[in-house]
Amino acid sequence: MFVYIAGNIALDFCNTETKSRGETIELLNSVTDLKLWAEGAGLGLTNHKVLKKDLDNALDLRQAIKGLLAARLAHEDPRQSDIDTLNQYLVFPVAEQELKYTGGSFFIKKNVQQTIELLFAQIAQSATEVLLDGQKYTLKQCANPACILYFLDKSKTQQRKWCSMVICGNRLKVSNHHKRHKTLSDDEAAR
C-alpha cells in the first residue's frame, strides 16, 4: 500500500498522504503503519516501542515538509513555522555510521540503534537535501492534477511527469485517448 517512487526518503514520507478520486487518503493511521512504512523504506526500527505521540510527531513533521515543498514549487517564501518544525528533528545526529569496504563494494555499518528519533532525523535531513539550492535533481509533483505525489526527477532528460507510469501515466493516457476517441465519434455522428 505504500509507494516508494520518489527517489528521496522525505518525499516518499510525504507521499503517505495521497489522493484518490478527489479524496485525501491517509496511509499513516496507526503506530503500526508508521513502523511498516519505515521498514519498507529500509529504515526499520530496532526493537523500539513506538508511541502514539511519535505518530503525532510524524504527522507534524510530514505537514511541515509538505508546506516547504509546496512553497518551493509555487516559488513562494516558506512559513517560518514549517522551518522551525523541521529544525526540531534535525538536531538529532544521523551520522553515527561507518563506511566499510569489503568484497569490492561499499556498505554502511550502523553503529546506533534505529530509533524513532533517528528515523525522523533521517527524514528531516533528506528533506533539506531536496530544499537546498543547487541540487542535482528537480523536485516535481505528479502531472496528474488528481494526484498529489512528489518525486525527484532523476531521468537524464528531466522529462519525468508522473509519480509512476503505472499509477498515473497510463491512466491519463488512456483517458486522453478516450476523450479523443469520443470527440471523433461525436464528429462522425454529426455528419
Ligand SMILES: [Zn+2]
Ligand atoms: Zn501520480
